[in-house]
Amino acid sequence: MSAPDPRLSINQATIRRADLRTALDVTRGAGVEAIGLWREPVNAVGLATATSMLADSGLRFTTHCRGGFFTVPDGDARRAAMDDNRAAIEETAALAAAGAPGSTAVLVLVAGGLPAGSRDISGARERVRDAIADLAPSAAAAGVTLAIEPLHPMYATDRCVVSTLGQALDIAADFDAAVVGAAVDTFHIFWDPDVLTQIARAGRDGRIATFQVCDWKTPLPADVLLSRHYPGEGVIDLAGLASAVVATGYEGDIEVEIFNAEIWADSPENVVQRTVDAFTAAVSPSLRRIPSGK
Amino acid sequence: MSAPDPRLSINQATIRRADLRTALDVTRGAGVEAIGLWREPVNAVGLATATSMLADSGLRFTTHCRGGFFTVPDGDARRAAMDDNRAAIEETAALAAAGAPGSTAVLVLVAGGLPAGSRDISGARERVRDAIADLAPSAAAAGVTLAIEPLHPMYATDRCVVSTLGQALDIAADFDAAVVGAAVDTFHIFWDPDVLTQIARAGRDGRIATFQVCDWKTPLPADVLLSRHYPGEGVIDLAGLASAVVATGYEGDIEVEIFNAEIWADSPENVVQRTVDAFTAAVSPSLRRIPSGK
Structure with missing residues (x-):
């Protein structure tokens, strides 16, 4: 058992069974300073209540998960998706304002x-590029950064056609870096032969909107969506990737987001403490940025 | 039921339960002109018998599957892997000489x-690069082309650290194109945002050592190794990828290689006929190269 790293943020998906009240209490109770939230539990209590609960918790708010799902062709479904994304932008702004x-x-x-x-x-x-162009003015007006998340190519056809960090950055490049960036998630990009180059590029361009860590190991479970593991329990070179992110000057919080049926079956208290310990062991040692000498 | 496309080659893995005799007979019986073989069934009858059976079949030989598995560090395991790869090179040369x-x-x-x-x-x-450098002289001496196969990134840690066609071509670039090329397999690379650029590059550099087609759909089965489908039964833009390969001037045979428990449970005769039909419907229309006008 270790004291939480001050940069650790618990992404609410890691304790999926917890409602917002529980998620905030358990995260704060473990001494963690930050949390990333999901739309469903926020909307289950309503945005006004959620912002109030978040403000009371004293936690920093790191990301809102999630928008997107806008690859459908023009028509009612796409319009509905875009409206939903605009609602998500407003929620994000309100939650960030309420956080520490x-x-x-x-x-x-x-x-x-x-x-x-x-x-x-x-x-x-x-259509992803078009959708981002559509949403960018709303995000800019709300002071929200859109984080395009590349997902592992095994999800390319049924979940996310953005498959590499380079591809996300190519889309983001058309927009102000304060408005459109990328989500850098070790699980999704560690396999990419170009990953270190693209992390450096993302940092240089100010596009690392969030950094998320979890681990990969095989065999994959029957539902490949649930194949994420505590940092250090798999084969990703987290030290190398975290060092690469830190080397760009990224000084933000770092989320742990895990989808895993066994972890979800555990109590939120246990999961948060195990996350704290795993992060301290597998990630924290790589976060000490070497001073540039100036 | 359709007449087989003259460029179709049945990769033996598609009819995995069939021994070499059966595989040759069923392939020829369906009117298919070419076959790709696997080492295990070849070695089950011995190389001399296999070459003789292949010669008698009148089939063209397209690939030998497979060598590799040389990412282990220096030591006995690596030496054994390299020896085994040299044996595979000799088998490949003998089989190609015996084919039509x-x-x-x-x-x-x-x-x-x-x-x-x-x-x-x-x-x-x-270490992959080093191993190729080690094997290249043997391959050159035997007149064999080594086809580096990028596998889908979901296999990056437990099966194949070469994950993109671009990465395979980067390795191949150090060697004569007659000796080291790449395997272009739709299943493994279709998701890549850079796939068309890399296919064009592979063709321009003379590196398309083999072209293999099969399809992808979700949900993936519990064993993700077995997630390959008949051409046309999934969501890969096979027409686009085949057209891109043909546009480079590739005029070779095209293998269908499917790992799929349900297909393996079917009779080899049914599987070959279904493959013939699927290829004719989903691939053949894209193989007519538009003359350059010269």
């Missing part, structure tokens, strides 16, 4: 997969 | 994953 100093107004965007019956992944990717 | 005119001496290489206990994917990738 150092909170960040970041909305994570998972693009969505191929529309039913489509094989046109290039077309779907173009 | 138009046979190709191509050995497919699956690099291997992370060694047990390792998190050093960059190091494993460097």
Whole structure:
């Protein structure tokens, strides 16, 4: 058992069974300073109550999860998706304002997969770019940063057509870095031969909107969505990736977001403490940025 | 039921339960002109018998599957792996010589994953490059082309640290194109935002050592190794990818290689006929190269 790293943020998905009240209490109770929230538990209590609960908790707010799912072609479904994303932007701004100093107004965007019956992944990717262009003015007005999250290519067709950090940065490059960045999640990008180059690029361009860590190991479970593990329990070179992120000058909070049926079956208290311990062992040693000498 | 496309080659893994005799008979019986073989069934009858059976079949030989698995660090295991790869090179040359005119001496290489206990994917990738350098003289002497096969990133840690076509081509670039090329397999690379650029590069550099098609759909089965489908039964833009390969001037045979428990449970005769039909419907229309006008 260790004291929490001050940069650790618990992403609420890691304690998925917990409602907002429980998630805030357990996170704060463990001495963790920050939390990333999900829309469903926030909306279950209503935004006004959620912001009030968050303010009372004294926790920093790090990300709102999530918007996106806008690869459908033009029509009612796309309009509904865009309206929902604009609502998510407003929620993000309100939550960030309610969080403790150092909170960040970041909305994570998972693009969505191929529309039913489509094989046109290039077309779907173009619609992501169009959707970001559509949302950027609302995000800018609200002071929210949209974090395009590349997901592992095994999710490319059914969940997220944005598959690499380079691809996310290519989309983001059309926009102000304060408005559109990328989510850097070790699980999704560690395999990429180009990952260190793209992390450096993301940092240089000011596009690391959030940094998330968890681990990968095989065999994958039957539901590959649930294949994320505590940091250090798999084979990702977390030290190398965290060092690369820190080397860019990233000084923000770092979320642990885990989807895993066994972890979800554990109590939120246990999960948060295990996350604290795993983070301290596998990530914290890499966070000491070497001074530049100036 | 359709007449087989003259460029279709049945990769023996598609009819995995069939021994070599059956595989040759069923493939020929369906009117297919070419076959790709696997080492285990070849070695089950012995190389001399296998070459004789292949010669009698009148089939073209397209690839030998497979070498590789050389990411282990220096030591006995690595030496054994390299010896085994040299044996595979000799088998490939013998089989190609025994096949009908138009046979190709191509050995497919699956690099291997992370060694047990390792998190050093960059190091494993460097060992792939070293292993290719080690094998290239033997391949050149035998007249064999080594086809580095990038596998889908979901296999990056337990099966193949080569995850993109670009990465395979970067390794191949150090060698003569007649000796080291890449395997272009739709299943493994379709998701890559850079796939069309890399196919064009592979063709321009003469590095398309083999072209393999099958399809992807979700949800993935519990064993993600077995998630390959008949062409046209999934969501890959096979027409787009096949057109891109053909546009480079690739005129070789095209293998269908499917790992799928349900397909393996079917009779080899049914599987070959279904493959013939699927290929004709989903791939053949894209193989007519538009003349350049010269």
